[in-house]
Amino acid sequence: MNKIIAVVSIFILFCCTQVADKPSGSTKSISSSNTKIEKSFISFRIGSSQSLPEKRFNELLDLFDKYKGVTDEITFFTHTTHAPLPLDSFRQRIVILKERMVQTRKRGYKTGINILTTIGHHNENLDNSLKGDYTYMTNIDGEVCHGSFCPNDENMRGYVRNIYQMTAQANPDYIWIDDDVRFGHNPVGRGCFCDNCLKIFEKESGLSYTRESLKMKMNEGPVEEKLKLRKAWLQHNRNTISRLLGLIEKTVHEINPAMPIGYMTCDNFFEGNDFGKWAKILSGPNHAPVMWRPGWGYYNDANTSELVGKSHDIGRQVSALPVEVVSIQSEIENFPYQRLKKAANIVVLEACSHIAAGCTGAAFNVLSMYDEPLDEYEPLVARLQEARPFFDLLAKSLGRSAIAGVHTFWNKNSFIIGNLDDGNWVSTGNLLVSHELYDIGLPACYSIINAQVTILGKDNVFALSKDEITKALSGGVYMDAGTLQQLNDMGFGDLTGFELVRSENKDRIEKFTNHTLNGEFAGRERDNRQSFWNLAAYTLRKTNEKAQALTSLIDYTGKEVSACTTGIFENRLGGRICVAGYYPWTFMENLSKSSQMKAVFRWLSKDKLPGYIASFQKINLWIREPQNGKIALAFTNSSFDPAKNVILMLRTENKTIKLFNMKCKEMVIRSSGQDGPYQKFIIPEVEPWQMRLMVNE
Ligand SMILES: [Zn+2]
Numbered sequence: 001m002n003k004i005i006a007v008v009s010i011f012i013l014f015c016c017t018q019v020a021d022k023p024s025g026s027t028k029s030i031s032s033s034n035t036k037i038e039k040s041f042i043s044f045r046i047g048s049s050q051s052l053p054e055k056r057f058n059e060l061l062d063l064f065d066k067y068k069g070v071t072d073e074i075t076f077f078t079h080t081t082h083a084p085l086p087l088d089s090f091r092q093r094i095v096i097l098k099e100r101m102v103q104t105r106k107r108g109y110k111t112g113i114n115i116l117t118t119i120g121h122h123n124e125n126l127d128n129s130l131k132g133d134y135t136y137m138t139n140i141d142g143e144v145c146h147g148s149f150c151p152n153d154e155n156m157r158g159y160v161r162n163i164y165q166m167t168a169q170a171n172p173d174y175i176w177i178d179d180d181v182r183f184g185h186n187p188v189g190r191g192c193f194c195d196n197c198l199k200i201f202e203k204e205s206g207l208s209y210t211r212e213s214l215k216m217k218m219n220e221g222p223v224e225e226k227l228k229l230r231k232a233w234l235q236h237n238r239n240t241i242s243r244l245l246g247l248i249e250k251t252v253h254e255i256n257p258a259m260p261i262g263y264m265t266c267d268n269f270f271e272g273n274d275f276g277k278w279a280k281i282l283s284g285p286n287h288a289p290v291m292w293r294p295g296w297g298y299y300n301d302a303n304t305s306e307l308v309g310k311s312h313d314i315g316r317q318v319s320a321l322p323v324e325v326v327s328i329q330s331e332i333e334n335f336p337y338q339r340l341k342k343a344a345n346i347v348v349l350e351a352c353s354h355i356a357a358g359c360t361g362a363a364f365n366v367l368s369m370y371d372e373p374l375d376e377y378e379p380l381v382a383r384l385q386e387a388r389p390f391f392d393l394l395a396k397s398l399g400r401s402a403i404a405g406v407h408t409f410w411n412k413n414s415f416i417i418g419n420l421d422d423g424n425w426v427s428t429g430n431l432l433v434s435h436e437l438y439d440i441g442l443p444a445c446y447s448i449i450n451a452q453v454t455i456l457g458k459d460n461v462f463a464l465s466k467d468e469i470t471k472a473l474s475g476g477v478y479m480d481a482g483t484l485q486q487l488n489d490m491g492f493g494d495l496t497g498f499e500l501v502r503s504e505n506k507d508r509i510e511k512f513t514n515h516t517l518n519g520e521f522a523g524r525e526r527d528n529r530q531s532f533w534n535l536a537a538y539t540l541r542k543t544n545e546k547a548q549a550l551t552s553l554i555d556y557t558g559k560e561v562s563a564c565t566t567g568i569f570e571n572r573l574g575g576r577i578c579v580a581g582y583y584p585w586t587f588m589e590n591l592s593k594s595s596q597m598k599a600v601f602r603w604l605s606k607d608k609l610p611g612y613i614a615s616f617q618k619i620n621l622w623i624r625e626p627q628n629g630k631i632a633l634a635f636t637n638s639s640f641d642p643a644k645n646v647i648l649m650l651r652t653e654n655k656t657i658k659l660f661n662m663k664c665k666e667m668v669i670r671s672s673g674q675d676g677p678y679q680k681f682i683i684p685e686v687e688p689w690q691m692r693l694m695v696n697e
Contacts, residue, residue, distance in 0.1 A: 040395035041291075041327040041361030042388065043073035045114055048080045048093065049371040051100055056371060061107050063374055063381060070385035073110045075176060075363070076100060078167070082121035082180070083129035083147035090163050098170035105173075112174035113167050118160055119244070120148030121178075122186035134159065135196060139188040140215045140426050148185040150192045151244040152200055160244070161251050168255035175252060176262040179295060181244060182271050183237060190270055190426045197240070204239065205232045218425045227462055230416040230425060238272035245281045253284045262291030264331065267313050269415040269431060275320040283324070293363050294318055295331030298350065300341035304689075305439075307350055308620045308638060311357040312435050312444060315403065315622075316410060318358030319446035323400055329363040330354030337369050339376050344383035345689065349636065351387070352662070352691045355394045356622040356634035358403060358446070362391065390662045390693075397632045397695050401624040404610045405443030406478075406601060407451030408432055409460045417459040433457040433480075434585040439638060440594040441613025442601055443623045448472070450625060452605035457585070458482030461490065470495075474573040476604030480584040481538035497547035497569025498579050501562075503536035510537075510551045510565055510582040512592065517550060517568070517599040524592040525554070528583045538581030540564045544571075550596065551582065568600065576604045591616050607676050608651070614680070615647040631696045637686040646683040649675065652696055657681050660693040 044064070050056045064071060076097045079085055085093075097113060104111040119137070120130075126146050135153040136144035149156045167175055183190045191197075193211050202208045207229070209217065217229050245263070252259050261282045265275065275292075282290045294317035298310040314330050321328065332351055334342050351362035364384065367377050374381075410432060418428025433455060438444045445451045453476035461469055461483060469487070473495040479487075485500050493499065510526040512518045530537065537553055539562035549564035565581040578600050588594055594616060602609055610623040611633065623633040631652055637643040650657070655671040671679040686692055 037326060037360055037395050037399045040355065040388075040391040041073075041329050042071050042391060043075050043329060043361070043363045044071045044367065045075050045077060045363055045365040046367065047077050047369045049369055050367060050374070051076045052093070052096055053371055057100055057103070059374065060367075061104065063378065064109070065107060067381050067385040069388050070381055071109070071364070073112065073173075074104050075112050075114045077114050077116050078163075079116040080369075081125035081129070082117055083124050083126060084117045084120045084149065084159070085128075086130055087159070087162055089128070091166055094166045094170050101170065101172055110173045112172035112176065113170065114176040114178060115163065115167060116178050116180070118163070118177055118181055118248070119151050119156065120145070120185065121180040123147040130159070135194050137183075137185045137188060137191040138194040138197075139191050140193045140211055142193075142211055143188045145185040145188045145191070148180065150194050150197060151181070151240055152192065152197055153194075157244075157247055160247060164248050164251040165255065168252045168259060171256075172259075174260040174262060174291065176264065176291070176293065177245075177248060179264040179266055181241065181263070182266065182268055184270065192240070197236075200240075201233070201236045204236055207232065219419070220422055223420065223462070226420070226425075227416050231413055234270070234272040234413060234415060237270060238274040238277070241271055242274065242277060242281055245278050249282050249284045253286060253288060257284070257286040258288050260289040260291055260327075262293060262327070264293040264295055265317055266294075266296050267316060269410075270426070270428075272415075273320060273412045275317065276322050279322050279325050289327070290325050291327040291329070292318075292321055292325050293329050293331050294354075294359065295333065297333070299333060299335055301343055301346040304638065307346065308353060308438070308636070309435060310350070311353040311620070312408075312438070312446070314354045314359060315357035315444060315446040319403065319450075320412075326360060326400060328359045329361040330359040332362050332364045332366060334366045335369075337366060339380065344380045347380065348383060348387040348662070349689055349691060351391060352394060352634070353620070353636055355391065355398065356636070356691065357444070360395045360400065387662065389664050390660070393660060393664055394634060394693055397693055398624055398634065399627070401627050401632070402447065402450045403443075403445050403622055404450045404452065404625050405445035405621075405623055406437065406453045406455060406609070407445040407448050408435065408455045409448065409457070411448070411463055413463045414460075417462045420459055420462065436586050436588050437597065438620055439618055440588050440597060441615070441617065441619045441621055442598065443610060443612060443621045443633075452476060452608045452610070453478060453601055455479070456483045458486065461486050466490075470573070472575075473571065473577070474575040476576045476601075476606070478578045478580065478584075478601065478604060481536075481540070481579060481581040484540070484579045493543060495571040495573065495575060496577055496579065497542065497544045497571060498540040498564075498567055499543050501539040501541045503538045505530055505534060505536050507531055507556055508537040508553045508561065508582070509556070511554050511560075512551055512596065513549050515548060515550050517603055518596055519599065521592040521595060526551075526582070526587065526590070526593050528587045533583075533586075535583055537562075538565055540567055540579060540581055542567065544569060546570060550578075550600070553582065568603065576606065578604055589618070607678075611648060611650040611678070613646060614649045615643075615645060617643040617646060619643060619646065632694065634691055634693045636691045637688060640688045642688055643686045644684070646686055648681045648683060648694070649678040650681060650696070651677050652679055654696045655679060656697045658695050658697065659683060662690055
């Protein structure tokens with residue numbers, strides 16, 4: 001199941017927060033941020049079964065008091081289930097939560113309300129949920145979700161105004177909007193294509209469609225026309241979200257102009273990913289603080305790759321936020337909260353990993369959803385208290401500085417390329433290539449602005465203008481064969497250096513040439529067995545004499561069948577290109593291929609990559625842009641084996657680094673030598689599933 005559909009179908013549950021102490025400033029890019037953060041923003045999100053019964057509520061506060069410092073904010077959910085509540089039910093809960101917040105404040109915590117359901121997530125507990133003259137969320141085939149409603153429906157907007165008024169009048173320190181404010185509501189998937197939304201689209205764009213004709217135009221016909229219409233629909237979605245957030249802002253700030261509002265997001269590609277504008281809207285005319293909770297699904301520790309996958313999802317979201325947003329609490333979600341589903345150590349690492357990827361804190365939604373004692377959760381709370389100093393150290397050291405390195409391409413219009421070959425556009429799944437290249441020690445980067453190398457997969461170029469493509473090809477680009485073909489078809493052939501000759505689905509083996517970037521691995525082979533993992537192997541031909549082959553293809557007798565399947569080229573604009581025609585995204589984890597990739601990415605960046613892990617280990621790395629001459633980075637040993645003698649190559653003239661383990665214990669390491677602009681630091685050992693924070697002196 002693809003990721004987007006997975007997120008829609010797994011219950012995207014509960015949320016929560018903490019408040020930004022220092023709002024505001026100008027709308028500078030994050031790259032120039034010097035925002036000072038003294039400690040992490042940590043909150044717990046509390047379900048109704050723990051907040052409404054008085055006995056449970058008092059036990060909860062006692063537990064937090066016992067582990068003082070484990071959280072600064074306690075945030076109460078309004079709902080237990082995911083469809084909107086009737087106004088009377090909502091009011092009854094708010095009356096109790098108002099009193100709960102008074103008690104919570106007396107114990108020294110900030111406290112607020114998380115409105116789990118504004119327009120509704122999906123069909124759940126419908127018998128006890130909102131009914132009336134409201135338009136249901138409607139998909140492009142006209143099917144409706146009875147647990148969520150159209151945000152453009154005037155009656156629904158009235159309902160939203162009512163629940164936010166009641167919430168603001170309960171005097172919370174802050175209010176959170178949950179991630180139901182998006183378009184992906186089970187069982188109908190993406191909306192909203194109700195008659196009213198089609199009319200609004202017509203007013204915005206001058207284009208008149210029925211659902212049937214719109215669907216046909218989005219999915220069939222010339223690529224240019226499809227892209228144009230899809231782009232207009234993304235703008236329509238941005239406008240719809242903006243209108244709803246504007247209504248919420250106005251409602252809340254009419255009652256309390258300084259009230260911080262938080263918004264929980266996912267990778268909101270179909271919503272048009274307008275994070276900068278949405279943050280500005282939520283801030284309102286009085287520039288109230290805005291908080292953010294980037295999220296996505298990682299509900300148990302059965303699949304360890306999904307942990308860092310969520311960090312990458314979160315990193316993308318944070319990269320789109322303006323620098324004024326400082327309280328960025330990753331969603332840590334253990335639904336349905338069964339303690340053995342996710343180890344306490346993994347919950348801790350997850351929070352650290354998301355901070356490394358850009359957050360400044362975490363919102364823990366990890367406690368019971370039942371009216372029951374929290375005995376079995378106490379060890380988790382104790383473990384999080386123990387980890388708090390490291391959360392603080394990470395947030396303070398990494399702050400809101402931008403992340404540099406290798407960027408897997410996406411932008412605000414990325415969604416337009418989904419299912420481009422006459423598929424069903426609105427059901428598009430995952431848009432991004434695999435993140436496996438980041439598992440070998442290359443630094444992840446989420447914004448093209450801060451990247452030294454950009455990764456382009458097939459169809460990505462359709463989300464870029466010609467100028468943007470030229471700019472990209474003037475820098476470092478790693479691409480697959482499909483992208484090469486598309487660029488050449490678009491007239492960029494003189495900048496790519498290669499053309500496609502053929503593709504084959506027969507079993508083929510990649511063989512390393514004698515090129516200097518292959519170093520000691522010349523002659524090594526990589527066999528990914530098309531008979532098992534079927535992906536075409538491409539033959540490239542050089543179109544410029546300066547292009548060079550890094551690997552050839554051989555068959556199973558060892559006979560060469562193609563002189564080049566992966567090659568590099570430096571073009572007339574100074575851009576450096578690598579075209580990878582054999583499993584470009586996966587199977588990077590043997591010594592020869594991972595070493596080749598590190599050499600290639602360093603070459604693509606012209607030695608501008610801020611750093612990388614040169615040793616052969618499974619390590620995820622995030623490097624921040626230098627702030628006042630200081631570099632900070634964090635990395636995880638994403639393996640069940642200890643990583644010994646980890647070699648960190650860091651682009652710095654400074655010969656000393658400070659390294660902190662997750663107990664904040666400091667180790668000073670001096671450079672063991674230099675390679676070009678990089679100092680070599682050898683880290684004796686990192687235990688399995690542990691992170692290290694590094695700052696240079
Ligand atoms: Zn609608």
